[in-house]
Amino acid sequence: MKAVAPKKLNGEDWLEECFEYERTHEIAFASPRALLEARMIAEMDKARRPHRRAQLNGVAHRRKTAVA
Amino acid sequence: MKPIIFHVEAAGEFRPVELTFASESEVRRVRAWRKMTPATEAGEFAALAAKRWFYYTREGATVASLGELRAAVARNERAELAFLMVASAEWARRYKFLALAYCRRTWCHHLVLDFLAVRPGLSFANQPISGVGSGILASLMDLADSLGMETMWGEATASSASFYEKVLQIRPVKDLFIVHREAMHEMSQTYLANQKHRLAMAGKTPHIQQHESSRSKKAER
Numbered sequence: 649m650k651a652v653a654p655k656k657l658n659g660e661d662w663l664e665e666c667f668e669y670e671r672t673h674e675i676a677f678a679s680p681r682a683l684l685e686a687r688m689i690a691e692m693d694k695a696r697r698p699h700r701r702a703q704l705n706g707v708a709h710r711r712k713t714a715v716a
Numbered sequence: 717m718k719p720i721i722f723h724v725e726a727a728g729e730f731r732p733v734e735l736t737f738a739s740e741s742e743v744r745r746v747r748a749w750r751k752m753t754p755a756t757e758a759g760e761f762a763a764l765a766a767k768r769w770f771y772y773t774r775e776g777a778t779v780a781s782l783g784e785l786r787a788a789v790a791r792n793e794r795a796e797l798a799f800l801m802v803a804s805a806e807w808a809r810r811y812k813f814l815a816l817a818y819c820r821r822t823w824c825h826h827l828v829l830d831f832l833a834v835r836p837g838l839s840f841a842n843q844p845i846s847g848v849g850s851g852i853l854a855s856l857m858d859l860a861d862s863l864g865m866e867t868m869w870g871e872a873t874a875s876s877a878s879f880y881e882k883v884l885q886i887r888p889v890k891d892l893f894i895v896h897r898e899a900m901h902e903m904s905q906t907y908l909a910n911q912k913h914r915l916a917m918a919g920k921t922p923h924i925q926q927h928e929s930s931r932s933k934k935a936e937r
Contacts, residue, residue, distance in 0.1 A: 662885065663910045666850035667725050669882050675815070675834035675849035676758035677879065678765075679871035682818070682830035686764035689771045 720859065722851035723911050724805075727841035730914055731807055733814060733848060735855050738800040739780045743769050745812050746802060749835070758833040765800060765818040765831040772798045785821065785863075794823040801856070803848055808840055815848045817856060827860040829853075829870035850883045850907075858904035861897060869894045 678686075719734035738746065743766050750763035772778045778798045779785040788795050803815040818831035832852065838845040860868045870893055872880050877889040884895055884903065895903070 659906060659910050660913070663847075663850070663907070663914075666883050667846045669879060670834070670846040670849055671844055673879065674756070674758065674836055675832060675879065676756065676761055676836070677832045677873065677876035678761050679828075679830045680873060681871060682768070683761075683764065686768040690764060690767050693767065693771075 720855045722847075722855050722907075723915065724845055724847035724851055726808070726845040727843045730911070730918055731805065731840070733803050733805045733851060735801050735803050735852060737779065737781045737785075738769075738802045738816070740773070742802055742813070743800055746800065746816050749833075752836075756836045758836050761831050761833045762816055765816060765833070768818065768830075769798060769800050782859075789821070789825070793825075795821070796823050797821045801852065803852060808838070808845070811835055811838065814838055814845070815852055817852050819856065821863075821865075825863075825865055827856065827863075827865050827868040829856065829868065832876075849879065853883050854904050854907035857895065857900040858908070861900045861904060865900075866897050867894060868900055 719736045721732050721734055723730045724733050725731075746762050747766035749759040752759045769778055777796060778800075779788055780799070785797060785799065788797055798818065798820045801817045801819065802813045804811075804813050808814060813835065815834040816831065817829060817833075820828040820830060822828055832849060834848045838848065857868060870880075872889050872891055872893050877891075880889045880893045881887050884893060884899075886893060886895070
């Protein structure tokens, strides 16, 4: 892996360029590997969560009515 | 620990923003970004970063302060640790957090940036707030430098590469950016000097604070 040396900074212009960029672009960045791992964790969490049965969720249990 | 402070542009003025390590309750608030409508990538990333933080917390692999980070490294110099940094501002209280950055300290004492998200649609006095993302990046470089880290790196995507090119002054950035210590030091110093200059020009008392440990570390050099 080779890192490229930064070009010479020109103080105010540099900061102004950064601000201008942020005025016009959304800043929402994720490393692809981190994103994949986080999504897997989210899926694992979902799978681990116990499935609630309807009757435990405040829904009345429906019973068969006997036919006279 | 004193918060790391950088300045952003809001309604034609330079205003301070605090960057701190997130505690568990703060990470929960970050997770709530997923409920924002309309749904955004920032909201999704915030929720996923929070999930990841909780997962690693259960494994005992997160820290919620600089002191904890230092202590964990002192206990085990090869520790892999994650932490979430959150940015907030007194003058923008309606947003609990302006932005977040999910970072990792790797076993060889490098800093990795995994998630960086600025809350979409930030505004103050009906004008956009800008400079939060670059302020966080510059502050992280200062933090890494103060911790004696040799390298900060991260993966870039087609959408983030141009941002990293601008802020890190590296061209071109492809799918990976690497900043070594000398460059981190130079950039964080240039950033701070520039902010001080802008504040002085605006006739404000410069109250930009370099990281406390950063100052003492630099004094030792």
